[in-house]
Amino acid sequence: MEITLTMPDWAVTELQRLPAVIPSLEDRMAEVIRFSRLNFENGTGGPFAAGVFERNTGRLVVIGVNRVVASNCSSAHAEVMALSLAQKLLGTYDLGGPGMPVYQLVVNWRPCAMCYGAVLWSGIRSLAIAGSGPELEAITGFDEGPIHPEWDKELARRGIELIDSVLTEDALRVYRDFAASGSLVYNSRQGG
Amino acid sequence: MEITLTMPDWAVTELQRLPAVIPSLEDRMAEVIRFSRLNFENGTGGPFAAGVFERNTGRLVVIGVNRVVASNCSSAHAEVMALSLAQKLLGTYDLGGPGMPVYQLVVNWRPCAMCYGAVLWSGIRSLAIAGSGPELEAITGFDEGPIHPEWDKELARRGIELIDSVLTEDALRVYRDFAASGSLVYNSRQGG
Known part of the structure; x- marks a missing residue:
């Protein structure tokens, strides 16, 4: 009666090698995109990664990757992994709670229907995000789900x-x- | 670098007491609603529960409950708990995979924006569901998020x-x- 979701070994090693602070947003995204590539190249999940940073300083909290197949868990998308790991590391279910710095989620595309809600909560x-258009679905074949027409x-x-x-x-x-x-x-x- | 989500002790005990098969949908929902009440009365989470059953036989797989505060994890809604536990118990990330029986999720209201996506995947x-109107938000004050206008x-x-x-x-x-x-x-x- 418990669920355990883990990060792949290569990601734990790569995270330890990263600088504690990544000041520029482009550099943060570049690391997230690098993790998204390493995840599918290592056969540890889909080509998706998400990082949690302090927005104003660039301090890195964690980068998560997609772990659906490895974990037998369809909710183990990169955003859910990153947000859940960050909340565990910071000891709170609310990254926007009183006295917290502004936390930023950096993702290599617009979150899917589920992860959009996970971001809100x-x-x-x-x-x-790296983009929000139909390119991701068109190129990969992944279904991103019905996105709310006023999502932004x-x-x-x-x-x-x-x-x-x-x-x-x-x-x-x-x-x-x-x-x-x-x-x-x-x-x-x-479809039915 | 791992996330662990657990069910409360009372729920583990209650699950062991339930019959292996609950043929009627109303009886399945009654159990889910009972778990939703026990969860907040025991101080182990919000008033939400979700059960996974074989639709045609009523065989119970698992009932999950909301564990956001206890787990420091804003994604630990009842539906995510139930679906993830069911996938772990059944050894697959796809409850609709080839050769599987039809699985049904029974929830004590319409899933929130995040859990709606989790259901799809x-x-x-x-x-x-017990209902889909504005009553849940109006009575409790929980924000269910932007639900897609064509969700059904x-x-x-x-x-x-x-x-x-x-x-x-x-x-x-x-x-x-x-x-x-x-x-x-x-x-x-x-709000901002």
């Missing part, structure tokens, strides 16, 4: 900053390489 | 059956008692 105050406005209504189109081409290159690799695309039901 | 083929049609498009309004009044009674208890409502950000 996490207390994250800033969301930086709904973030703003909850006080969550959105920064779109950070290193878009670098993110797309990983998706193209993933698609060319013939790796598993594990959508669940697509 | 789980492989669940049938979703039974999007379920159908993915081959997921929806059964609404099962024991609605029984579910609402728990929310009213929760609200009257003065228990913590832990929404994250509500």
Whole structure:
């Protein structure tokens, strides 16, 4: 009666090698995109990664990667891994609680229908993404689910900053390489 | 670098006492609603529970409860707990995979924005809920997030059956008692 989700060994090693502070947003995204590539190249999950940082200083909390297949858990998307690990490390279920610095989630595309909700509930105050268009689904075949038509406005209504189109081409290159690799695309039901 | 989510001791004990098979949908929902009440009355989480059953036989797989505060994990909603535990018990990330029976998720209200996506990715083929209206938010003050305007049609498009309004009044009674208890409502950000 318990669920355990783990990070792959290579990611634990890579995290230890990263600097404690990554001041520029592009450099943060570059690391997230590098993790997304390492995840599928190492066969430890889909081509998705997400990092939690202090927005204003760039202090790194953690980078999580997709672990659906390895964990037998369809909710183990990169954003859920990163947010849950950050909340564990910081000892709170609300990253936006009183006295906390502004935490930022950096992801290599717009979160799927599930992870969009996970972002809302996490207390994250800033969301930086590599892109938000149909390219991800078109290139990889992953189903991102029904995204709310006012998803960006709904973030703003909850006080969550959105920064779109950070290193878009670098993110797309990983998706193209993933698609060319013939790796598993594990959508669940697509129709009756 | 790992996340562990646990069920409360009372729930483990209660699960062992339940029959292996619960043929009627109303009886399945009654158990889920009972768990939702026990969760807040025992101080182990919010008033939410979700059960995974074989739809056609009523065989019980597991009932999960909300564990956000206890786990310091904003994603530990009842549906994520139930689906993740079921996937662990059944050894697959896709409850709708080849050769599987039809699995049903029974929840004491419409899933929130995050859990709606979690349902889509789980492989669940049938979703039974106690209600889907604004009563839950109005009574408890919980924010359910921006629900897609075509949420019900999007379920159908993915081959997921929806059964609404099962024991609605029984579910609402728990929310009213929760609200009257003065228990913590832990929404994250509500505005800038």
